[in-house]
Amino acid sequence: MNPNKSLFLYIILGLLAALAPVINNMYSPAMPSMVDFFGVSESMVQGGLMMGMLGLAVGQLVFGPLSDRVGRRRPLLVSMVLFIISTVCILPVTDASVFVVLRFVQGFSAAGGIVISRSVASDSFTDRDLLKAFAVINIVKGVAPIVTPILGGTAVTIAGWHGVFATMLIIGLILAVGCVMLKESLPVEMRTNRSFLATFRLFGTVLCNRRYVSMLLHQAAALALLFGNIAASAFIAHHYGVNSQLHGIALAINGIFIGIGAGMAAKLPTALRGVKVSCIGMVAASLIVGVTLCFELGFIAYEVAVCVMLLFMGITLTSSTSVALDSAREYSGTASALFGAAGFLVGGAISPIVSLGNMLYSTSMVFVAGAVLATAFAMLYPRSK
Numbered sequence: 338m339n340p341n342k343s344l345f346l347y348i349i350l351g352l353l354a355a356l357a358p359v360i361n362n363m364y365s366p367a368m369p370s371m372v373d374f375f376g377v378s379e380s381m382v383q384g385g386l387m388m389g390m391l392g393l394a395v396g397q398l399v400f401g402p403l404s405d406r407v408g409r410r411r412p413l414l415v416s417m418v419l420f421i422i423s424t425v426c427i428l429p430v431t432d433a434s435v436f437v438v439l440r441f442v443q444g445f446s447a448a449g450g451i452v453i454s455r456s457v458a459s460d461s462f463t464d465r466d467l468l469k470a471f472a473v474i475n476i477v478k479g480v481a482p483i484v485t486p487i488l489g490g491t492a493v494t495i496a497g498w499h500g501v502f503a504t505m506l507i508i509g510l511i512l513a514v515g516c517v518m519l520k521e522s523l524p525v526e527m528r529t530n531r532s533f534l535a536t537f538r539l540f541g542t543v544l545c546n547r548r549y550v551s552m553l554l555h556q557a558a559a560l561a562l563l564f565g566n567i568a569a570s571a572f573i574a575h576h577y578g579v580n581s582q583l584h585g586i587a588l589a590i591n592g593i594f595i596g597i598g599a600g601m602a603a604k605l606p607t608a609l610r611g612v613k614v615s616c617i618g619m620v621a622a623s624l625i626v627g628v629t630l631c632f633e634l635g636f637i638a639y640e641v642a643v644c645v646m647l648l649f650m651g652i653t654l655t656s657s658t659s660v661a662l663d664s665a666r667e668y669s670g671t672a673s674a675l676f677g678a679a680g681f682l683v684g685g686a687i688s689p690i691v692s693l694g695n696m697l698y699s700t701s702m703v704f705v706a707g708a709v710l711a712t713a714f715a716m717l718y719p720r721s722k
Contacts, residue, residue, distance in 0.1 A: 348477060
């Protein structure tokens with residue numbers, strides 16, 4: 338039995354995967370106060386969110402293949418140390434441009450934990466056990482969108498945006514201790530016997546897998562719903578006169594529904610069935626969200642519709658990940674890297690898009706387009722080898 342098959346494995350992998358909401362969801366409630374502190378436009382502060390997501394994408398493309406070559410544990414420890422250092426460097430910053438650059442470094446380092454957590458799960462489980470493992474991990478990860486917005490909103494109220502990054506630093510220190518305790522999951526004989534540069538050519542090999550590519554594109558499009566909500570919700574809340582703490586609670590409720598969806602995926606007969614169910618639900622719910630925004634039906638109506646939309650996104654988050662990584666098991670680190678990076682590249686692109694023109698309209702367009710594209714890509718999944 339793999340030494341990491343324990344409750345500790347589920348918890349630490351879930352927490353590592355939850356670095357994405359730590360980077361994004363905790364940041365979101367602080368954006369309005371950062372506009373005042375730095376004396377810059379909303380789009381500049383959105384740039385901090387965008388660069389964090391870009392770092393999350395690029396970092397996975399580096400740490401994923403590297404973990405296929407040297408194992409999971411060493412790159413994971415390096416990423417945690419870099420995350421701690423970058424977060425410490427952000428705290429005294431007074432220049433918005435420097436802040437945005439450091440946000441990229443912070444996202445890049447956090448990416449190591451995210452991509453390697455999926456690879457360790459793939460090393461340790463197969464078939465329905467892998468689906469169940471991702472369901473449990475995503476439920477644990479789903480706690481983060483519940484806790485981090487509340488922490489972020491409270492930290493902003495107490496200490497401004499600096500409080501948010503001080504909290505991120507504490508989380509990084511706790512995770513670093515957990516990573517020291519994590520055992521290696523990829524034996525030496527299972528690692529790629531290639532040079533460092535040749536290891537990155539595995540991207541081409543993985544991208545020739547049609548089943549994998551279909552799920553890669555499907556989840557990337559589906560994540561537009563999540564990132565669109567993260568990028569726009571603070572300003573939508575501000576539009577309706579909702580304060581930072583209540584907005585944080587709203588994001589926390591969103592996280593509960595993502596976790597419920599992740600748990601529901603494990604109850605379905607197959608991961609592919611979960612993808613099908615999620616496509617229908619995301620399209621219908623995104624249209625309803627668009628109606629609430631375009632007709633300005635209020636923040637509560639928006640949140641109710643968003644929760645339903647994110648529930649279906651939670652189903653596909655577990656289902657499509659299981660299908661994709663099970664189809665590219667031989668190079669799971671590289672496959673995990675592309676899978677994660679694609680989503681965050683979408684997130685980086687979504688952030689400035691929702692700021693264009695009337696944010697209520699642009700956000701509606703992002704939700705509907707993401708759901709429709711996710712459905713179209715899922716239909717590309719080949720039924721036979």
